[in-house]
Amino acid sequence: MQNRIVMLADFDYFYAQCEELRDPAIKDKPIVVGVYSGRTEESGAVSTSNYVARKYAVKSGMPLFLAKRKLEGTDAVFFHVDHEYYDQISDRIMQIFRGYATSLEQVSVDEAYLDVTEQVEGSFEKAREYAQKIKADVKTQVGISFTIGVGPNKLVAKIACDSQKPDGLTIVRPEEARFFLAPLDVDRLLGVGKKTMVRMEQMGIKTIGDLAKYDCQRLIEVFGKVIGIYFHNAANAVDNEAVVEQGEAESISRIGTLKQDTRDLEFILQKTTELTADVYREVSEKNLSFKTVAIYMVMVDLSSKTRSITLEQPAKSKAAIETNVRLLFEKYLAESTLEIRRVGVKVSGFSREEPKQKQLSSFFQSI
DNA sequence: CACCCATGTCGAC
DNA sequence: TTACGGTCGACATGGGTG
Ligand SMILES: Nc1ccn([C@H]2C[C@H](O)[C@@H](COP(=O)(O)OP(=O)(O)OP(=O)(O)O)O2)c(=O)n1
Numbered sequence: 001m002q003n004r005i006v007m008l009a010d011f012d013y014f015y016a017q018c019e020e021l022r023d024p025a026i027k028d029k030p031i032v033v034g035v036y037s038g039r040t041e042e043s044g045a046v047s048t049s050n051y052v053a054r055k056y057a058v059k060s061g062m063p064l065f066l067a068k069r070k071l072e073g074t075d076a077v078f079f080h081v082d083h084e085y086y087d088q089i090s091d092r093i094m095q096i097f098r099g100y101a102t103s104l105e106q107v108s109v110d111e112a113y114l115d116v117t118e119q120v121e122g123s124f125e126k127a128r129e130y131a132q133k134i135k136a137d138v139k140t141q142v143g144i145s146f147t148i149g150v151g152p153n154k155l156v157a158k159i160a161c162d163s164q165k166p167d168g169l170t171i172v173r174p175e176e177a178r179f180f181l182a183p184l185d186v187d188r189l190l191g192v193g194k195k196t197m198v199r200m201e202q203m204g205i206k207t208i209g210d211l212a213k214y215d216c217q218r219l220i221e222v223f224g225k226v227i228g229i230y231f232h233n234a235a236n237a238v239d240n241e242a243v244v245e246q247g248e249a250e251s252i253s254r255i256g257t258l259k260q261d262t263r264d265l266e267f268i269l270q271k272t273t274e275l276t277a278d279v280y281r282e283v284s285e286k287n288l289s290f291k292t293v294a295i296y297m298v299m300v301d302l303s304s305k306t307r308s309i310t311l312e313q314p315a316k317s318k319a320a321i322e323t324n325v326r327l328l329f330e331k332y333l334a335e336s337t338l339e340i341r342r343v344g345v346k347v348s349g350f351s352r353e354e355p356k357q358k359q360l361s362s363f364f365q366s367i
Numbered sequence: 368c369a370c371c372c373a374t375g376t377c378g379a380c
Numbered sequence: 381t382t383a384c385g386g387t388c389g390a391c392a393t394g395g396g397t398g
Contacts, residue, residue, distance in 0.1 A: 014380095035385040045385040048380090060380075063384035081385090108380050108388095191390085193378045224392060255386055292372090302384075308373060342385085 003174070005127050006243060007114040008157040009097065009134070011090075011146040012166035014110035016050040018086050019079050021143050030056060030076035034064050037257035042068070047081050051166065083109075092142050100134050103243045105154075110146075113154050115243035124150065124173050131169050152177060155239035159188055177237035182209030189234050191227070211235035248286070248350070253296070254278045255344030261300050265333055268343055272325050275345040280318040283347060289314035291349030293324040297332070298342035307332050308346075314353045321347060 011017065015033040020026060030053035036044040046067050049058045056070045064078075090109045098104050101114035120126040131148045139145060149161025152174040159181060160170040172180045181188075186208055187197045203222070205211050212235035220228030233239065254275040262268065272295070283290060294308035307328045311320070325345055 037385065040383085043383070043385095047385075061385080065383050111380080191378065195377060226391065249388075251388070253387060257385075294373095304375090306374065310372060344386085346387095 005117045006157045008149045008161040011110035113243045153239040251348035253346035261339040288350045289316040290347035294346040295328045296344030299338040
């Protein structure tokens with residue numbers, strides 16, 4: 001694990017680029033890919049947008065009505081997310097990546113780490129040409145552009161990647177890594193978002209360089225042992241995490257927005273029945289048993305709650321999800337007053353154990 | 368103590 | 381006088397058990 005060379009490949013404005021690939025005629029227009037909640041015709045949020053739309057300050061996660069307002073007067077095009085299509089394209093690219101790396105760690109639909117130490121014989125010089133070759137290959141075969149960051153570990157590769165996109169290639173050598181990170185704001189580190197940045201600011205930490213100098217013991221006191229040490233190491237460009245194949249998902253969930261805000265149990269269960277059916281289909285396709293069933297609620301004020309129950313035995317039937325979801329909602333509704341906007345169903349604690357005796361229904365369903 | 372459970376927070380994408 | 385997605389994982393905390 002000495003002197004590794006790690007790449008992070010991140011597809012450019014991915015969902016929106018997929019839409020451009022499907023219909024190149026729209027390439028010069030602002031493109032927004034949205035998740036539509038179904039509450040009203042236009043309610044939902046931005047999943048991503050192309051760089052033309054980004055010039056108008058459209059951002060991932062933004063409510064669609066805001067994106068529409070910002071793009072008023074342009075010939076912007078809006079799409080509903082089409083995960084099947086994006087997954088297909090992603091799978092083809094990931095397959096190509098496999099041929100270029102000793103190990104591949106796919107971290108999302110559009111991001112993967114490649115350990116290419118052997119392929120480039122430990123040389124960052126060769127890594128540049130190698131990265132260009134991968135980019136050209138994918139561009140030719142699939143037609144998608146992406147950005148590559150190269151570094152001595154995953155952490156540095158990630159930040160290198162973020163530093164120049166789209167269609168970028170940034171290489172940070174081990175001896176440069178600390179100096180490369182030092183001037184950047186702390187939120188460039190994986191795991192530092194808005195809340196943590198504010199806390200760090202109050203501690204007088206603004207840049208990664210500030211964090212690197214900060215007393216490690218103090219960090220542990222403030223953030224806990226695991227995260228404190230992680231922050232200390234990360235700020236010093238130290239990261240020994242190997243590039244490893246991702247295992248199977250540890251939870252499967254579905255969440256949806258209700259047509260109206262409500263506290264009515266039957267109205268809620270009508271929605272969770274659909275969600276449960278979806279969760280169940282995926283669980284049974286993968287032939288998984290689960291041990292924990294959870295519900296999720298988002299209130300009108302956008303605050304959220306979860307409730308969960310761990311079963312005595314692993315289960316695998318739809319009924320096992322449904323009855324527990326009902327139980328959990330009955331219990332929760334009795335102890336709160338806020339109206340509910342969105343609800344979710346989640347199962348976790350997977351195994352391939354067969355439920356012991358009883359639950360004949362699941363036996364028959366599995367035939 | 369080690370491990371499990373329930374819940375919450377935060378963050379990434 | 382509005383209006384705002386979905387899915388996943390890591391970790392902390394505070395309770396329990398053997
Ligand atoms: N809040 C978010 C962020 C991202 N995504 C989805 C849509 C993106 O296309 C994909 C990848 O996310 P990235 O953060 O990598 O962003 P993009 O690939 O869209 O843009 P960039 O070119 O900045 O990487 O994940 C999402 O649904 N919701």
